[in-house]
Amino acid sequence: MSACAGATRIIILVDNKANEGLLAEHGLAVWIETAGRRLLFDAGQGPALASNAGRLNVPLHSADSLILSHGHYDHTGGLPLVIESTPAVHIHCHPAATSPRYSIRDGSAKSIGMPGAARAVLESLSPGRVHWITQPLEVAPGIGVTGSIPRLTNYEDTGGPFFLDVAGDRGDPIDDDLALWMRTEEGLVVVVGCSHAGLINTLNYARGLSGASRIHAVLGGFHLIEASDTRVERTIDALTELGPNLIVPCHCTGERAVEKLRLALGERVLPGSAGATYTFGGTSEPAMKKKA
Numbered sequence: 001m002s003a004c005a006g007a008t009r010i011i012i013l014v015d016n017k018a019n020e021g022l023l024a025e026h027g028l029a030v031w032i033e034t035a036g037r038r039l040l041f042d043a044g045q046g047p048a049l050a051s052n053a054g055r056l057n058v059p060l061h062s063a064d065s066l067i068l069s070h071g072h073y074d075h076t077g078g079l080p081l082v083i084e085s086t087p088a089v090h091i092h093c094h095p096a097a098t099s100p101r102y103s104i105r106d107g108s109a110k111s112i113g114m115p116g117a118a119r120a121v122l123e124s125l126s127p128g129r130v131h132w133i134t135q136p137l138e139v140a141p142g143i144g145v146t147g148s149i150p151r152l153t154n155y156e157d158t159g160g161p162f163f164l165d166v167a168g169d170r171g172d173p174i175d176d177d178l179a180l181w182m183r184t185e186e187g188l189v190v191v192v193g194c195s196h197a198g199l200i201n202t203l204n205y206a207r208g209l210s211g212a213s214r215i216h217a218v219l220g221g222f223h224l225i226e227a228s229d230t231r232v233e234r235t236i237d238a239l240t241e242l243g244p245n246l247i248v249p250c251h252c253t254g255e256r257a258v259e260k261l262r263l264a265l266g267e268r269v270l271p272g273s274a275g276a277t278y279t280f281g282g283t284s285e286p287a288m289k290k291k292a
Contacts, residue, residue: 039065088129134148218244
């Protein structure tokens with residue numbers, strides 16, 4: 001088993017909600033400093049990323065890696081900015097992240113895939129800087145990317161009317177959905193983008209990959225915004241069994257689901273927002289800290 005990542009600091013840079021003085025945006029981007037590495041997980045739609053990073057004194061230019069949880073526009077739109085400001089950054093994503101994809105509602109198709117500018121800059125990079133991930137990958141000791149996540153639960157789905165074509169003939173399984181995990185002294189910390197593979201599928205898979213006995217924290221989008229009451233209740237039951245100390249729902253989780261999570265799991269649930277900072281392990285103050 002690899003060592004723990006040591007002291008870990010996580011800052012939400014982009015989210016649907018934002019602390020005072022920061023920009024809110026429908027999207028997600030998370031800054032992670034751990035084990036001597038600086039990682040950016042997702043890049044939001046674009047406009048909020050640079051502004052919030054500047055106000056929070058986050059040095060985007062020093063990122064070692066950008067990990068894309070999946071290819072939707074609200075997680076990849078800031079890619080050109082990241083490449084421009086960080087010429088040596090490495091990109092980790094699934095090959096399907098660049099696929100055209102659509103949301104179809106009331107017979108109307110909306111493109112929700114990676115924006116053209118982001119796709120173009122990704123395709124312009126040298127092959128050595130883009131790492132196409134389908135299988136689990138440990139990017140550093142104690143830090144791993146899941147690759148494609150097995151869909152094992154019978155109550156989780158992708159979370160919406162997602163398709164690979166405008167006619168709606170081919171459903172989009174969102175096979176590119178992946179997550180990041182880190183071992184810390186308190187336990188496993190998992191960062192998710194939208195949990196299109198299912199939050200519980202993701203957490204169980206990350207726990208198995210990492211060899212960690214318990215999950216300490218999970219942060220990111222849970223995509224429960226359109227989930228049935230049954231799915232939310234079964235998710236809560238599974239989280240109760242997994243027993244994380246900190247649950248940070250962001251982005252696409254949905255207010256109704258967040259309230260149900262808070263009622264069931266109490267103070268362990270701290271809804272995220274751009275500007276929130278969390279510290280785990282090392283010589284930090286006990287286990288976790290959220291700054292308003």
